[in-house]
Amino acid sequence: MDSVNKxxxxxxxxxxxxxxxxxxxxxxxxxxxxxxxxxxxDTARVPYGGKSKETILRYSRQIVRFLQQQDVKAIVVAxxxxxxxxxxEIRHELDIPMIGVVKPGAKTACEATRNGRIGVIGTKxxxxxxxxTEFIRKLRPDVQVIGKACPLFVPLAEExxxxxxxxxxxxxxxxxxxxxxxxxxxxxxxxxxPLLRSVIREVxxxxxxxxxxxxxxxxxxxxxxxxxxxxSDANPGLQKGRHRFxxxxxxxxxxxxxxxxxxxxxxxxxxxxxxEF
Amino acid sequence: MDSVNKxxxxxxxxxxxxxxxxxxxxxxxxxxxxxxxxxxxDTARVPYGGKSKETILRYSRQIVRFLQQQDVKAIVVAxxxxxxxxxxEIRHELDIPMIGVVKPGAKTACEATRNGRIGVIGTKxxxxxxxxTEFIRKLRPDVQVIGKACPLFVPLAEExxxxxxxxxxxxxxxxxxxxxxxxxxxxxxxxxxPLLRSVIREVxxxxxxxxxxxxxxxxxxxxxxxxxxxxSDANPGLQKGRHRFxxxxxxxxxxxxxxxxxxxxxxxxxxxxxxEF
Numbered sequence: 001m002d003s004v005n006k007x008x009x010x011x012x013x014x015x016x017x018x019x020x021x022x023x024x025x026x027x028x029x030x031x032x033x034x035x036x037x038x039x040x041x042d043t044a045r046v047p048y049g050g051k052s053k054e055t056i057l058r059y060s061r062q063i064v065r066f067l068q069q070q071d072v073k074a075i076v077v078a079x080x081x082x083x084x085x086x087x088x089e090i091r092h093e094l095d096i097p098m099i100g101v102v103k104p105g106a107k108t109a110c111e112a113t114r115n116g117r118i119g120v121i122g123t124k125x126x127x128x129x130x131x132x133t134e135f136i137r138k139l140r141p142d143v144q145v146i147g148k149a150c151p152l153f154v155p156l157a158e159e160x161x162x163x164x165x166x167x168x169x170x171x172x173x174x175x176x177x178x179x180x181x182x183x184x185x186x187x188x189x190x191x192x193x194p195l196l197r198s199v200i201r202e203v204x205x206x207x208x209x210x211x212x213x214x215x216x217x218x219x220x221x222x223x224x225x226x227x228x229x230x231x232s233d234a235n236p237g238l239q240k241g242r243h244r245f246x247x248x249x250x251x252x253x254x255x256x257x258x259x260x261x262x263x264x265x266x267x268x269x270x271x272x273x274x275x276e277f
Numbered sequence: 278m279d280s281v282n283k284x285x286x287x288x289x290x291x292x293x294x295x296x297x298x299x300x301x302x303x304x305x306x307x308x309x310x311x312x313x314x315x316x317x318x319d320t321a322r323v324p325y326g327g328k329s330k331e332t333i334l335r336y337s338r339q340i341v342r343f344l345q346q347q348d349v350k351a352i353v354v355a356x357x358x359x360x361x362x363x364x365x366e367i368r369h370e371l372d373i374p375m376i377g378v379v380k381p382g383a384k385t386a387c388e389a390t391r392n393g394r395i396g397v398i399g400t401k402x403x404x405x406x407x408x409x410t411e412f413i414r415k416l417r418p419d420v421q422v423i424g425k426a427c428p429l430f431v432p433l434a435e436e437x438x439x440x441x442x443x444x445x446x447x448x449x450x451x452x453x454x455x456x457x458x459x460x461x462x463x464x465x466x467x468x469x470x471p472l473l474r475s476v477i478r479e480v481x482x483x484x485x486x487x488x489x490x491x492x493x494x495x496x497x498x499x500x501x502x503x504x505x506x507x508x509s510d511a512n513p514g515l516q517k518g519r520h521r522f523x524x525x526x527x528x529x530x531x532x533x534x535x536x537x538x539x540x541x542x543x544x545x546x547x548x549x550x551x552x553e554f
Binding site: 044045050051052055124151152154155156158159165166169170249250253 | 320321322328329332401428429431432433435436442443446447526527530
């Protein structure tokens with residue numbers, strides 16, 4: 001194996017404030033099955049939404065230093081808040097490529113809308129920051145963006161209440177306003193929300209396009225790796241332990257949640273002291 | 278004013294991982310109206326439940342150093358996790374008294390139960406740690422303690438859904454097991470839960486004694502201050518700005534929540550960098 005190939009077989013680094021980014025890892029596993037992942041979940045300092053830009057930048061820089069020690073070839077910021085607050089600044093400090101979840105989701109929504117009315121749902125932090133609106137308006141200033149915070153969706157998803165009547169009730173309340181506003185495209189602007197996709201689909205109806213930034217990010221990652229000649233050629237088949245998971249606290253409950261949503265069982269999750277990085 | 282009186286007029290320090298401990302502050306304001314409070318909410322590092330003992334000890338020591346700089350005469354640990362993990366170790370390092378929320382709640386429940394069957398509800402972290410069980414068994418080894426985690430109660434309380442049908446539905450599910458187990462006393466073992474008291478009361482029925490550790494802690498604080506001669510003699514009336522609030526992140530949303538539950542409006546919440554202490 002020459003050095004170019006060795007370079008290609010390095011893992012993809014990925015991080016989120018906790019378990020939410022696992023929906024992005026899931027899409028990468030499904031759509032880029034040759035790639036190995038090193039995932040870091042900042043479970044000691046979750047949630048990021050609501051924290052200041054300075055704090056998010058400091059946390060993200062620590063995690064990037066850790067991922068670089070793991071010799072990753074690219075970094076996916078699988079967290080809306082860190083994508084919005086830290087990506088642009090940190091990418092210029094690195095010699096490996098870095099992508100986030102916000103831009104791919106915003107781009108796809110702009111291409112999908114027919115009536116120019118796009119809805120965005122997310123945490124209070126994401127919606128208050130207006131980060132999707134900003135990205136969308138850069139691409140298409142003519143589009144109207146209607147944001148709606150759905151604060152109970154994350155705990156409902158983490159409790160595994162994915163099709164529960166309580167989740168249906170809350171989705172009905174949260175999404176009523178977006179339906180009234182006649183949106184034709186809805187961005188699932190929080191990494192947890194794809195887990196609630198079937199309830200959201202039921203409430204919104206078939207005529208609304210649901211944009212899953214986790215999937216769009218996996219597609220962006222594929223294009224990026226192809227463009228830079230970094231895509232893996234290996235065919236790992238069902239080889240175990242290819243993906244590695246690290247957290248800043250509570251590895252057991254992380255592993256339990258990961259195994260409930262990922263296409264492969266993870267056997268090992270290691271806790272590290274992220275504040276040392 | 279002589280030095281003894283000056284000493285008495287120093288504020289009471291109080292801390293929690295976030296907004297939950299405000300229910301303790303509320304009880305102190307109601308029951309000890311002469312006392313001034315300095316409250317610290319560790320909103321940058323919330324939640325504490327699920328974090329390791331070493332982490333909680335480190336966080337608590339930082340906060341105690343900050344409160345001592347504010348010249349407090351006593352410290353109330355208004356957080357279940359920190360009360361369990363940090364109180365005993367840190368109190369021996371201080372020359373001012375320190376109390377927590379777990380012991381007062383456990384003691385009252387032991388006195389209240391007639392059939393020796395006590396229920397405890399709390400976050401996953403609190404229930405998994407078995408901290409209330411341990412305190413209760415020390416006081417009354419004959420008592421049976423049945424714990425139940427209610428993970429959605431905190432987000433429901435923080436969303437202000439205090440009497441919402443969804444909250445009633447979730448309370449019905451969470452509490453069914455405790456009703457079947459025939460408990461006669463229920464400890465609201467999370468600082469947020471007193472906000473859901475009326476729904477919990479409705480589900481459990483009138484024959485079950487609800488123990489609110491926030492109220493019991495205020496009573497303990499009164500006894501402590503009287504015993505040590507530190508109770509304030511001042512009659513502040515409706516004087517503004519007597520209580521001071523500090524957080525480690527997002528002061529605006531803290532203030533909004535505080536004003537929704539406290540008997541007085543707070544005008545000012547200051548953000549500090551707790552990691553410098």
